[in-house]
Amino acid sequence: MQWSYFIDEIVTLSSFSNACTGLANANLALNVNPSYGKLISAEATFLSHSALLNGDKKYQYVSVEQETNGLVFDLIPLENRVNVFKVSVVCEHKTFTCNIAFLPAIDLPHAVFVLGSPRSGTTVVGNMVQRGLQIKSHGESHMAELLQNLVTTVTEYVKGAPAATNEGTLTWEVSPTYVKALQIQQFRELYSTFYTGPVLIDKTPGEPMLNSLSLLFLVYPNAKVVYCKRRGIENVASRMRKFADVPFEGHCNQWKQAFTIWRRNKRHLNNELLKHKSWFIEVEQFTLLKDAAPLIKQLADFLALPESAYVKMLNYQASETPEKTSDEGGVPKSLVDM
Structure with a gap:
């Protein structure tokens, strides 16, 4: 399945070396700005969900790729709807958060x-x-x-x-x-x-x-x-x-x-x-x-x-x-x- 994504609510879009909007299929890899040092951890929490009524809902399919110093979203488990996450990133020299939205983009013209x-x-x-x-x-x-x-x-x-x-x-x-x-x-x-x-x-x-x-x-x-x-x-x-x-x-x-x-x-x-x-x-x-x-x-x-x-x-x-x-x-x- 094809998805489009965009990064939002971030202090600077240069925190990632990749494009901050684009298309992805099975996964999305986002490489952290090299000046931030080694990527230590990354965690994603659903925003398209009521944490107030149902508690926080973590997305378990985010991993850290040491070779590229980036985080990787596995998109295959996503439901076919708009999914939005708050992502917390901890690097050697900097910690930051951002929101990432994934939208179904099947047959996008x-x-x-x-x-x-x-x-x-x-x-x-x-x-x-x-x-x-x-x-x-x-x-x-x-x-x-x-x-x-x-x-x-x-x-x-x-x-x-x-x-x-x-x-x-x-x-x-x-x-x-x-x-x-x-x-x-x-x-x-x-x-x-x-x-x-x-x-x-x-x-x-x-x-x-x-x-x-x-x-x-x-x-x-x-x-x-x-x-x-x-x-x-x-x-x-x-x-x-x-x-x-x-x-x-x-x-x-x-x-x-x-x-x-x-x-x-x-x-x-x-x-x-x-x-x-x-x-x-x-x-x-x-x-x-x-x-x-x-x-x-x-x-x-x-x-x-x-x-x-x-x-x-x-x-x-x-x-x-x-x-x-x-x-x-x-x-x-x-x-x-x-």
């Missing part, structure tokens, strides 16, 4: 997220990827923002509601990690209801989608991200034509903010959550307009698509070129023109 600042080519790239994969998707989703808001609301409630400080209530005992895991499971069910194939595409531009990126990797740890970007003067000029009621300064700030959020998320995902850089590709709209073939080939290879899919994507781009901001290939003549 491969997710492709196409995002970026509005007016940066997300539509043409999203449609092009749909052609290559030969699947259909909505023009835009905007559901990740809902997931982010739900997770924030429920976790803040079980942490900060008056009942959360009243020992003996269910709210006091429920783990924020457990309710987060349940929200993630519901989100998967929603997506799988509307996108029934082995691959799903979510094209949603804008800051809320960018802000939800880390959470989306808890939903789909195997996701691929296509970030569409466009040079500032061209993006702002295009925004001003489409959204004339927004002032020039507002467009500039939104373009800048999208890049700021993207760079922050890249650092977090590269260095802490995923600990690798193979999850994303950046597509520059000007390059897509002027020298499309090499960039589309790079995109097709990134998505592990065959040559036939590359040809479909190239043909689509040739007939549906990115929207131009002016009559000179999308480049405004001057700031005065804008």
Whole structure:
């Protein structure tokens, strides 16, 4: 059986050298940061269980692997439901705790997220990827923002509601990690209801989608991200034509903010959550307009698509070129023109 997992409620994600979200089958091995010294012991206690009513429930299938200085979860005994544990780790130089959630991930689709600042080519790239994969998707989703808001609301409630400080209530005992895991499971069910194939595409531009990126990797740890970007003067000029009621300064700030959020998320995902850089590709709209073939080939290879899919994507781009901001290939003549 396949599981997805994520690590939560930990002081620093660098406590483990592995990715802090991912997929696992029969077992999950997590190697401790070498600077913590020799791993002495590790213990897991169920959080998806009422210790108040039934007493603590230990998970007996966690072992210490001396050769790798890591702990190993045997996942075969797990029940087919959301399982959440509090894990206590004792090392030679450091002791720490964290929560680890395991969610059933049978037939989890491969997710492709196409995002970026509005007016940066997300539509043409999203449609092009749909052609290559030969699947259909909505023009835009905007559901990740809902997931982010739900997770924030429920976790803040079980942490900060008056009942959360009243020992003996269910709210006091429920783990924020457990309710987060349940929200993630519901989100998967929603997506799988509307996108029934082995691959799903979510094209949603804008800051809320960018802000939800880390959470989306808890939903789909195997996701691929296509970030569409466009040079500032061209993006702002295009925004001003489409959204004339927004002032020039507002467009500039939104373009800048999208890049700021993207760079922050890249650092977090590269260095802490995923600990690798193979999850994303950046597509520059000007390059897509002027020298499309090499960039589309790079995109097709990134998505592990065959040559036939590359040809479909190239043909689509040739007939549906990115929207131009002016009559000179999308480049405004001057700031005065804008």
